[in-house]
Amino acid sequence: MRPEPGQVLHFSEDATITTFAPHVAPTSREPDPYVWAVGADRCPDYWFPRDCPRVMAWRDTGTTDDDAARILGAGCGDRVHAVEYGWLKAIMEVRLYAYRLPAEPFRPIGDPPHAVVATVPVRPLGPPEPVGDLLALHEEAGIQLRVLDRLWPFWDEVTAGTLGFSGIRLRNARR
Template sequence: MRAAEGEVLHFSEDPHISRFVPHVAATARQPEAYVWAVDAARSPDYWFPRQCPRAMAWVTPTTTVDDRARVLGTSERVHAVEYTWLEAMRTVRLFAYRFSAEHFEPFGDAAHVATRTVRPLGPPEPVGDLFALHEAAGIELRVLTGLWPFWNTVIASSVGFSGIRLRNATPRLIP
């Protein structure tokens, strides 16, 4: 489930949204109101239940051979979740809303935003089996007791990375 050329996607567990109104998210780092979406390259970042914490890492042109082997193994891209989210991963009903990219502008290197109300191009599409999506995309999905050891390794390395909803992860253990 990825955006087609000229499109961006918004993923949601709500299949009944007819229009998207810009708003300031509770976790926003900026004061502007936006409608958020992603392009094809970043769609896999959202193949998860909305509140699921996840740590993601991938090969970049500057990733060292040692970091690749240590963090990613033989994979190009790794997504990690906690065991406590497995049932939600299996049972969530996730939907993708398609939008024309012309109504959005890039925001950073991972998102696209609209500053006005936008309507989807059609009804939302069921995303389907999240494990099958990862497998078909060649993304290794790791299930861990906790995300923090993996996350700490990732952010101290030369791999590309993103963490979403990390505030929902099992608390860090202080030795």
């Protein structure tokens, strides 16, 4: 599930949204109200239930071969996502939807950019689309999906290395 040219996506478990209004999310580090979305490169970060903690790592321009072998594994592609066992059932059962939004009002945010934001209300280009089987999406995209007892040791390894990385909803990860 990726956007077409001129689009960005917003993923949600709510299939009833008719307009996305800028707001400050309770968990946001950003003080300004935004509508959040992602481009094609960051869509896989959101192929999960909303509250599912996850760690993502990928080969980047500065990634060493040693770090790639240590974290990604030999012959395992250029990207890995890790979740906890306790979330596997939710990943398999969630009804996730993608909203296609016009890219025009959005601008990148973050350094490096990890999402796009708009400061005006945005109406979807059509009805929300069911995302479908999240495990199959990972497989089709060639992304490893690791299921771990706890994410924190993996997070520590990833953040100490040279791969690109992101962690989402880590406050929900087991301590």
